[in-house]
Amino acid sequence: AFSGINKMDLLNQISNQIEQLNSGEKWTVSVQDLLISRADFQSVSVFLSRESEKGLFSLSDLGTIKARFDQTSLTIIKN
Numbered sequence: 001a002f003s004g005i006n007k008m009d010l011l012n013q014i015s016n017q018i019e020q021l022n023s024g025e026k027w028t029v030s031v032q033d034l035l036i037s038r039a040d041f042q043s044v045s046v047f048l049s050r051e052s053e054k055g056l057f058s059l060s061d062l063g064t065i066k067a068r069f070d071q072t073s074l075t076i077i078k079n
């Protein structure tokens with residue numbers, strides 16, 4: 001439910017934030033910052049890992065899928 005904002009809005013906000021980063025700049029996204037549940041954060045993680053395949057940014061702390069399930073933050077590095 002993303003605390004009142006719809007999921008697409010949240011993903012768009014995250015994408016816009018990433019676009020504004022300078023090359024080499026890092027941004028950490030966390031459950032606490034986004035005020036979302038762990039389950040919703042899982043959706044965000046999956047979205048970000050797919051988006052990172054386009055080459056605009058990297059994720060520095062993507063572990064295995066199982067480890068990722070317990071993860072509450074991800075660091076994005078603009079390429």
